[in-house]
Amino acid sequence: MHKIPYLFYSVCLLFVGQVVAQGNRQPFGVNLCGAEFGLNHLPGTFGKDYIYPNNICIDYYAQKGIKLISLPFKWERIQPELNKPLNTAELNRLLQFIANCNKYGMQVLLTLQNFGRYSKNGVEYVLGSAQVSRKSFQDLWLRIATVLKDKKNIYGYDVMNEPHDMLPNCPWHVLAQDAIDAIRTVDEVPAIFINGNSYANSEKWYEYNASLIDLFDPSDKIIYEAHCYFDKDYSGRYVATCGDDFRVYDECEATEYTGIDMVRPFVDWLEKYHKKGFIGEYGVPNKDERWLVVLENFLNFLRHNKVNGTYWAGGPWWHDYKLSVEPKNGKDTPQMKVLEKFKYTN
Numbered sequence: 335m336h337k338i339p340y341l342f343y344s345v346c347l348l349f350v351g352q353v354v355a356q357g358n359r360q361p362f363g364v365n366l367c368g369a370e371f372g373l374n375h376l377p378g379t380f381g382k383d384y385i386y387p388n389n390i391c392i393d394y395y396a397q398k399g400i401k402l403i404s405l406p407f408k409w410e411r412i413q414p415e416l417n418k419p420l421n422t423a424e425l426n427r428l429l430q431f432i433a434n435c436n437k438y439g440m441q442v443l444l445t446l447q448n449f450g451r452y453s454k455n456g457v458e459y460v461l462g463s464a465q466v467s468r469k470s471f472q473d474l475w476l477r478i479a480t481v482l483k484d485k486k487n488i489y490g491y492d493v494m495n496e497p498h499d500m501l502p503n504c505p506w507h508v509l510a511q512d513a514i515d516a517i518r519t520v521d522e523v524p525a526i527f528i529n530g531n532s533y534a535n536s537e538k539w540y541e542y543n544a545s546l547i548d549l550f551d552p553s554d555k556i557i558y559e560a561h562c563y564f565d566k567d568y569s570g571r572y573v574a575t576c577g578d579d580f581r582v583y584d585e586c587e588a589t590e591y592t593g594i595d596m597v598r599p600f601v602d603w604l605e606k607y608h609k610k611g612f613i614g615e616y617g618v619p620n621k622d623e624r625w626l627v628v629l630e631n632f633l634n635f636l637r638h639n640k641v642n643g644t645y646w647a648g649g650p651w652w653h654d655y656k657l658s659v660e661p662k663n664g665k666d667t668p669q670m671k672v673l674e675k676f677k678y679t680n
Contacts, residue, residue, distance in 0.1 A: 358640075359678040359679050359680065360640070360642040360678065360679045361400075361401040361402040361441070361642060361677065361678055362400070362402065362633070362637075362642050362643060362644070362645075362673070362676045362677060362678065362679075363400055363401065363402025363403055363404060363441075363443070363642075363643075363644040363645070364395055364400055364402075364403060364404070364644055364645045364647065364648045364659060364673070365403075365404040365405075365406060365445070365614075365615065365644050365645065365646050365647040365648065365649075366387045366391065366392070366395070366403050366404070366405060366647070366648050366649050367387075367406055367647045367648065367649035367651070367652065368384060368385040368386055368387050368649045368650065368651050369384055369385070369386050369387075369405060369406060369407040369408065369411075369427075369428075369431075370384070370406040370407055370408050370447040371383065371384040371385070371651060372384040376408065376410040376411070376453050377408070377410050377411045377414050377421075377424075378411070380423070380424075380427070384408075384411070385650070385651060386405075386427050386428070386430070386431045387431070387648075387649050387650060388434075388650075389434050390650075391648070391649065391650050391660075392434055392435060392438055392440070393438065394660075394661060395440075395648060396438035396439070396440060398670065398673070398674055399674070399677050400440070400673075400677070401439065401440055401441060401677070402440065402441050402442075402443065402489060402642070402644060403435055403440050403441070403442050403443070403644075404442075404443040404445050404492070404614065404644040405428075405431060405442055405443070405444055405445060406445045406447035406495065407428065407444065407445070407446065407447060408446075408447060408448065409446055409448045409452055409474060410448075410452065410453055411424045412424050412425065412428065412474075412478070413474055413477070416452070416454075416466065416470040416473070416474075417469070417470055417473050419477070420477050420478070420481065425481065428444075429481075432482070432485055432487065432488070435487060436485075436486070436487040440487065441487045441488070441489035442487055442488060442489055443489045443490050443491075443492055443527065443614075443644065444478070444482075444488070444490075444491055444492060445492035445495050445527075445614070446474075446492060446493060446494050446495060447495045448461075448494060448495065449494075449495060449496050449497060449498060450494060450496075450497035450498060450499075450500050450506065450509075451466075452465075452466040452470075454466075460499070460500060460501055461494070461497075461500070461504070461509060462500060462501045462503070462504025462508075462509060463501060463504075468504065468508070468509060468512050471509055471512055471513060471516075472512050472513065472515070472516040473516075475491065475493060475513045475516040475517050476516040476517070476519065476520065478491070479491065479516070479517045479520045479521045480520045480521075482521075483520055483521040483523070488524045489524070489525065490524045490525035490526060490527050490555075490557065491513075491517060491524055491525075491526050491527065492527040492529065492559065492614065493510065493513035493514075493517075493526060493527065493528065493529075494509070494510070494513070494529055495529055495534075495614070496529055496533045496534050496561065497509075497529060497531055497534075498531065498532050498533050499532075500531070505531075505545065506531045506545075506546075507531075507545040507546050507548070507549065510528045510546065510549055511549055511550070513526070514526050514528075514549065514550070514551050514556070518551065518552055518553060522552070522553045523553070524555070525555040525556070525557045526551060526555060526556055526557070527557045527558075527559045527612060527614070528546060528549060528556055528557070528558055528559060529559045529560075529561075529614070530542060530543045530546070530558065530559065530560050530600075531543055531546075533561065533568070534559055534560050534561040534614065534615075535560070535561065535562075535568055536560035536561065536562040536596055536597045536599060536600040536613070537562070537568065537595075537596045537597075537599055537600075538599070539560055539599050539600040539603050540599055540603060543558075543603075546558065547607055556609070556610070557610045557611065557612050558600075558604065558609050558610065558611050558612070559611070559612045559613070559614045560597070560600040560611065560612075560613055560614070561613065561614055561615040561616070562593065562596050562597045562600075562613055562615070562616045562632070563615070563616060563617065564586070564588060564592050564593050564596060564616075564618065564625070564628055564629075564632075565582065565586050565588075566585070566586045566587070568596075570615070570617060570646065570657065572586075572618070572619045572625075572656065572657075579619060579621045579622060579656070580621065580622050582619065582622065583622050583624050583625060588624070588625075588628060589628075590624075590627045590628055590631055591628075591631060592628050593616070593628045593629065593631060593632025593635070594631055594632060594635045597613065597632065597635065597636070598635075600613075601635075601636075601639050601641060604639075604641070605639075611641045612641065612642060612643055612644075613636060613641060613642075613643030613644075614643060614644055615643075615644070615646040615647075616629075616632065616643060616645060616646060617645055617646040617647065617657035617669070618657065618669060619656040619657060620656050620657070620658075620667050620668050620669060621656065623668065626668060626669065626671075626672050629669065629672050630672050630675070633672070633673075633675075633676045634676075636679070637676060637678075637679050637680050638680060640679045640680060641679065642678070642679050645659060645669070645673055647659070648660050657669070659673065
């Protein structure tokens with residue numbers, strides 16, 4: 335047997351170690367919006383009430399080195415009739431978006447943007463009610479997972495964005511388990527993202543999510559998702575009482591560590607119970623540079639704790655939305671200059 339020179343052996347170990355480390359890192363990304371627009375027009379008209387971001391939009395984020403895209407979409411469009419087949423036209427748009435991202439080497443997190451509700455004939459019903467049953471929720475995810483199970487760039491299924499005020503006789507943890515069970519009957523591979531109850535608020539995670547501890551996934555790929563905005567009411571609106579964008583920071587009594595303080599309860603919970611976590615929404619206004627410092631410190635904290643996430647938000651229909659990272663007149667937004675520094679967790 336030939337002996338391997340020690341130096342060569344050491345270099346090989348270092349290389350393997352780097353590959354393993356890179357494999358353990360997780361990407362940060364962006365929510366690309368449009369498919370969930372038109373809330374007052376469901377299911378609505380494609381191109382008028384809502385869109386799917388096109389290749390021009392996807393290309394911009396790919397050029398920035400972003401490898402993860404969250405796509406919010408609406409239940410009422412992908413399945414206009416409960417417990418019936420998925421809408422062919424809408425499904426094809428979803429598949430085309432996934433394929434377009436794959437061409438750029440980008441993974442897709444599919445996010446059901448329904449807040450624990452479903453609208454029928456202009457009336458909104460809470461999931462778990464007689465009108466929108468647990469079986470209907472399972473039926474949806476069974477159908478979606480069946481269609482997408484062979485797509486290689488599915489990062490995961492975010493089964494419900496920001497559930498809140500659910501019915502006492504059908505709590506969120508029961509519904510979350512229903513979705514997990516449905517998906518795992520056909521697909522064992524992708525991660526399943528479970529938002530926290532009460533709008534997935536990171537600062538109030540302990541208060542609302544004790545029951546999520548008992549969720550079971552035979553593939554052991556549950557990722558718990560929190561959201562974290564840095565204004566005082568956690569809304570992400572960043573509105574000052576006087577309407578002056580430069581007064582918001584002061585009225586919120588924000589500091590450069592506000593983001594860390596707000597997300598720490600969630601991160602502590604993950605560490606305590608040995609769970610994997612994700613921040614599915616966070617964002618800051620574009621006019622006051624003090625918020626950029628908050629954002630950078632926040633992302634540094636997440637990266638250090640091996641928690642990734644997706645910024646809210648990009649997409650061509652945001653126009654003057656102050657949290658948007660869609661380029662303006664060909665120029666990067668101030669927030670993008672921070673996001674570019676954070677491609678992966680440690």
